Amino acid sequence: MIYRLLCCSDTHTEVPPNLDEASATAWLHAGDVVEGPEIVGDDSDPLQDFLRAPVARWFKERPLPVFVVKGNHDTVDDVHAFRHANDVTGRVVRIAESLVLAGIGWCGETYYELPLESDLRGPCDSVLRAANRILMPSDSLILLTHYPPRFPGMRELTRDVPNGGVWYDCVRGLVAELRPTAVVQGHVHSWAGTSQVVRIEDRDTTVFHPGKLGGILQVDTVCRTAEVSWPSCER
């Protein structure tokens, strides 16, 4: 089977990108749906209501299933995104025949810009256990993670990120164990609009940073390959 997945991340209280939903299987949002603590307590602010309303409508009215993980800004759900979407933070779910999705995101209750390895190790361990229970040999897996794993060669992608960027060894460990066909990730805005193929042991994994402009991930569960395409070549 070939599945077309509409992907985005880090939309920060903006409406997700306008991608063609015809013949697509689902949306994947890699977290930071809202702008976190800045808007907490601003319920009476007409400007904030003006910004939130179209985002809330987008999540409520989607004709496709939306799968989302929490980013560190998603400490509130004032656009009701997590109410209407499928929150897969810390979970492993089957989203189609032979296609399974695992989610890594922010599990804390308060905003924190840079979680530590120790903050994410527990969620990675529980996702690994859940995946081992659910995955069948014929399944293809996608990891949807707000936090990027550290891979050899990732440094080349950190050109715009001071101090070498943000990445997590425990998420890389999860990738090495689970061998997903693709990793869809967020958090580092300067990587948005890029993808690369990373060789892990004997397997290629497509690592995809869709960003707020979004992109399309096409997964072939028979060949276990993934291809990235962009809605516009003017990026």
Ligand SMILES: [Zn+2]
């Ligand atoms: Zn983030």
